[in-house]
Every structure is written in structure tokens, then in C-alpha cells.
Amino acid sequence: MTISLTLRNFLIAAMVAAFPGIVAGGGPAEFMMTASVNGRVLEGQPLAWTKQQMLLLGRDGELYEFAPDAAKNSRKTGVGFRGYSIAEMQNRLRDEFQGQMEVSTTNHFVVAHPRGKWDAWPARLESLYRSFTHYMQVRGFSVRRAQVPLVAVVFRNGTDYYRYAAASGSPVPAGTLGHYSPKSNRVFLFDAGGASNDSDWSANAETIIHEATHQTAFNVGVHRRFAEQPRWLVEGLAMMFEARGVWDARSTYTRSDRINRGRLRDFRASLETRPENVLVNLLATDQLFRTQPAFAYAEAWALTFFLAETRPQQYSRYLARVGSRKAFTDYPARDRLADFMAVFGKDLELLDSQLRRFVEQL
Numbered sequence: 001m002t003i004s005l006t007l008r009n010f011l012i013a014a015m016v017a018a019f020p021g022i023v024a025g026g027g028p029a030e031f032m033m034t035a036s037v038n039g040r041v042l043e044g045q046p047l048a049w050t051k052q053q054m055l056l057l058g059r060d061g062e063l064y065e066f067a068p069d070a071a072k073n074s075r076k077t078g079v080g081f082r083g084y085s086i087a088e089m090q091n092r093l094r095d096e097f098q099g100q101m102e103v104s105t106t107n108h109f110v111v112a113h114p115r116g117k118w119d120a121w122p123a124r125l126e127s128l129y130r131s132f133t134h135y136m137q138v139r140g141f142s143v144r145r146a147q148v149p150l151v152a153v154v155f156r157n158g159t160d161y162y163r164y165a166a167a168s169g170s171p172v173p174a175g176t177l178g179h180y181s182p183k184s185n186r187v188f189l190f191d192a193g194g195a196s197n198d199s200d201w202s203a204n205a206e207t208i209i210h211e212a213t214h215q216t217a218f219n220v221g222v223h224r225r226f227a228e229q230p231r232w233l234v235e236g237l238a239m240m241f242e243a244r245g246v247w248d249a250r251s252t253y254t255r256s257d258r259i260n261r262g263r264l265r266d267f268r269a270s271l272e273t274r275p276e277n278v279l280v281n282l283l284a285t286d287q288l289f290r291t292q293p294a295f296a297y298a299e300a301w302a303l304t305f306f307l308a309e310t311r312p313q314q315y316s317r318y319l320a321r322v323g324s325r326k327a328f329t330d331y332p333a334r335d336r337l338a339d340f341m342a343v344f345g346k347d348l349e350l351l352d353s354q355l356r357r358f359v360e361q362l
Contacts, residue, residue: 035074045081059084061148061185083148113154121154132216141316146219155190177207180214206242213238226327231286236304266298279352284333306355318343
């Protein structure tokens with residue numbers, strides 16, 4: 001997979017910038033409400049609000065933003081938050097796609113897909129979910145059950161995928177194979193293999209595994225969906241799962257099988273010119289992803305793989321620490337570094353040396 005194949009539009013930092021001052025009114029509320037907003041009935045939990053703006057977590061998992069005075073006939077409907085059931089979400093998707101898509105379900109997923117061999121996708125996504133949660137649990141991370149059914153939309157081909165994205169107001173770059181939307185909490189994809197039922201479907205599906213990892217991680221408490229998370233941490237975990245030895249929990253693999261070969265090559269290619277302060281920069285800000293994306297992705301994978309392989313319990317504690325941050329708040333560089341060093345120690349120069357030695361020996 002190359003950088004251009006995946007849409008990177010889920011940065012929570014962008015969401016923070018889009019909603020300045022949103023926490024001024026407090027939140028989240030201890031109740032659910034329903035209201036008619038611009039002719040559409042919404043139900044969910046108010047997460048944060050001001051006099052000008054409200055953020056509502058819908059029972060379908062989508063984040064809705066609107067002016068409070070646009071809500072008509074509002075009333076409380078329950079205590080706390082309760083997502084739709086699998087059956088309720090299945091019915092809603094059937095209505096949304098007006099019968100043009102088959103809607104299948106698993107224990108955790110509701111998947112809209114074309115009729116025919118595309119019905120293999122729900123089981124694939126469920127298998128990835130089990131692999132991800134098992135991987136985290138055996139390393140000491142306490143995952144939670146998703147609050148809402150995980151929704152995926154599988155298109156027949158790239159043409160349908162791009163057409164849908166454009167019509168929904170979120171066009172995707174050419175070459176994109178799939179993406180996770182933090183606003184809707186859905187994964188959108190198409191099968192480049194043409195609905196093949198081949199058990200080795202993953203051979204051309206690193207992007208799908210990557211985006212499905214994002215969706216699962218943001219829904220089971222590994223990352224916090226509405227709190228700014230370091231990009232190296234989010235991307236590094238997803239890239240680590242692209243390797244078959246990580247995502248395929250049904251078989252036993254060696255460390256060699258858990259290596260993301262593409263990222264390893266990229267990391268080694270940059271060793272000669274790798275700056276001494278790169279680790280600090282990667283930890284403190286997301287700037288490298290904007291200025292040197294290929295380099296940043298390789299560094300993020302290498303650091304994640306190093307920590308997960310050599311310090312799994314500490315890595316889990318760090319994920320939990322970052323995932324507990326308050327929603328809709330900034331995450332300044334000093335706090336990012338402090339959180340990392342609180343778990344892994346203050347000697348970042350030594351840690352970087354150990355990282356290099358680890359990768360060189362792979």
C-alpha cells in the first residue's frame with residue numbers, strides 16, 4: 001500500500017480546530033434527546049455545546065453538528081447513551097439504500113453490500129475485529145464493547161465508490177481503495193479483487209485492513225474518537241496490522257511474519273539521512289506527516305512495532321493514557337512528550353538508539 005491509496009481525513013486535530021470553544025457549555029449530557037433538525041429527526045446524546053453550536057452523538061454512531069436553535073420539538077428520551085441495536089441499524093441501512101444493497105450482520109457489524117459474492121465481507125470484517133481485540137487483550141489492554149454497531153459500506157467497484165463519495169459531499173482522491181470516516185463512524189470500501197471469495201483476499205487489501213483497524217480502535221477504547229490523538233500512534237497501529245502475522249489470529253506466526261515489509265524498506269532507506277531529533281519531533285507534533293509523509297509513516301510504523309514487540313505492557317498503558325484524554329481539547333507538544341516519557345522514560349536518545357538497533361536486526 002502507498003500513501004496515496006488511503007484517505008487520511010480522520011485527524012481529530014482537524015475536528016478540534018473545526019469546533020473552537022465547543023466545551024464552553026459542558027458535556028457530555030447525562031441524557032439522550034430527540035429533535036427535528038432541518039427536517040430530519042435525530043436522536044442521541046449531546047456531547048458538547050455552546051449558544052451557537054451543538055455536537056450530538058447519534059444512536060447510529062454519527063457525529064451531528066448544528067445550531068441549537070435549529071432543533072425543533074426536542075425532548076429527552078433516555079438516560080445516558082444507547083446506540084441502535086444490530087437489527088435497528090440493519091433496518092436503517094435498508095431504508096437508506098432503498099433496497100439497492102443487501103444488508104448483512106455479524107456480532108459487531110452491519111454491512112451494506114451488493115448481492116452476490118460480496119456477502120463474504122461481513123465475515124472478513126468480523127474476523128479482523130476479533131483479531132484486533134484479541135491482540136490488544138493478550139497485551140494487557142482492556143477493550144470495551146463498541147457503543148454502536150460498526151457500519152461498513154462495500155461497493156461493487158471503484159466507480160460506484162467514488163460516485164457515492166462525491167454525492168455525499170466527501171470526494172476521495174483517485175487511487176483511494178477505502179477510508180474510515182470519523183464523523184459518520186463508517187468504513188467505506190470496494191473490493192479491488194472483484195468480489196472474490198478467495199480466502200487469501202488480503203493479498204490486495206492492506207488498505208481495507210488499515211481502515212478497519214482505525215474503525216475498531218476508535219470504537220473499543222484503544223483510541224478516543226473525539227479526543228486529539230498523536231497521528232504516529234493512530235497510523236502506526238493501523239500499519240502494524242497490515243502484516244498478516246498480526247491480523248490473522250487463526251494461525252501461528254513468527255516475528256518475521258509480523259513485519260510490515262514496505263514500511264521496513266522505507267525506514268531503512270532513510271537511515272543514512274535520518275535526523276537525530278526525529279523521535280522527539282514525531283512524538284511532539286504531527287508536522288512530519290505534512291512535510292515528509294512517507295518518512296513519517298515509516299517512522300510511525302517502526303516505533304509502534306518496536307514498542308509493541310519489546311514493551312507490550314507499557315505500550316498498552318500508553319494507549320490507555322492517551323485514550324483517556326478529554327474530548328474536544330488540544331494536545332500540545334509538551335503534554336504529548338510528558339505522557340510518552342511518563343510511560344517509557346525520559347531518555348529518548350537511548351530509546352531511539354534501541355529502536356534503530358531493533359529495526360536493523362529484523
